[in-house]
Amino acid sequence: MPPKPSSKPANKESKKTELKKKEKIVEDKTFGLKNKKGSKQQKFIQQVQHQVKNSGLNKTQKQLEKEKEDAKKEKEKKKLELEQLNAILKPVQQLGKGVDPKSVVCAFFKQGTCTKGAKCKFSHDLAVEKKPQDRKKAEKGDEMSIEELVERERAALGVNTTKVTEETFLAWYKKKAKERAAAMKKATDKKKSDLKSGRDVRVSGGECGGEGRRHEEGYG
Incomplete structure (x- = not known):
C-alpha cells in the first residue's frame, strides 16, 4: 500500500498562504505610509500589523469567552430551575415550638x-x-439492652452449659411437657383416691351407728 500523504506540508502551505494574506492586508492598509518617518504614521503601521497578525487569535478568544459565558448562564439557569422544582416538590421541614x-x-x-x-x-x-x-x-448510664443482659447472664453460668438452639429448646420443651402431664395425672389419681377413701369412711361410720342403735333397742 502506498504511504498515506502527510498533512504537515498542507499545514505549512496553509500557514504560508495565511501569512501572505495578512501581509497583503497590512500593505493595502498602510499603502503610501511606509516611506514616511513621522511617529504617527509609524505608530499606525504598528497597530495595523498587530491587529492583522492577531486577528485569528482574537476571533478564537472571543469565541471561547462567549462559550464560557453561555455555559455560565446555562449553569445558573439549571440551578434556578432545580431550586424552583425543589420548592414545589419538597415538603417544608417543620420545627417544634421554641426549637433553635x-x-x-x-x-x-x-x-x-x-x-x-x-x-x-x-x-x-x-x-x-x-x-x-x-x-x-x-x-x-449502666442501662443495657436485652441482648447485652442475656450475654452477661450466659457468661455468668460458665462454660459447662448447653447452648440454647432451636433443637435443644424443643427437646427441653417436650421433656417439660411430659413432666407436667405426669404430675397432673399423679395429682388427679391422688384426688380420686382421697375422694374414694373419704366415702368409705363415711359409709363405715353410718353402719356402725345403726348397729349401736339396734343394740340399745334390744336391751331396752
Whole structure:
C-alpha cells in the first residue's frame, strides 16, 4: 500500500498562504505610509500589523469567552430551575415550638440536595445530630439492652452449659411437657383416691351407728 500523504506540508502551505494574506492586508492598509518617518504614521503601521497578525487569535478568544459565558448562564439557569422544582416538590421541614433551627440538621443537606449553603436556617453540621444521642447514652448510664443482659447472664453460668438452639429448646420443651402431664395425672389419681377413701369412711361410720342403735333397742 502506498504511504498515506502527510498533512504537515498542507499545514505549512496553509500557514504560508495565511501569512501572505495578512501581509497583503497590512500593505493595502498602510499603502503610501511606509516611506514616511513621522511617529504617527509609524505608530499606525504598528497597530495595523498587530491587529492583522492577531486577528485569528482574537476571533478564537472571543469565541471561547462567549462559550464560557453561555455555559455560565446555562449553569445558573439549571440551578434556578432545580431550586424552583425543589420548592414545589419538597415538603417544608417543620420545627417544634421554641426549637433553635441551628440545633437541627437540614434534611435536604443530608440528602445532598440543599442549595442554600450558608444561607440555610438549619444546620449543615452532622455532628449536631450526634450530640443528643451521646447525651441520651450518658443519661442511661449502666442501662443495657436485652441482648447485652442475656450475654452477661450466659457468661455468668460458665462454660459447662448447653447452648440454647432451636433443637435443644424443643427437646427441653417436650421433656417439660411430659413432666407436667405426669404430675397432673399423679395429682388427679391422688384426688380420686382421697375422694374414694373419704366415702368409705363415711359409709363405715353410718353402719356402725345403726348397729349401736339396734343394740340399745334390744336391751331396752
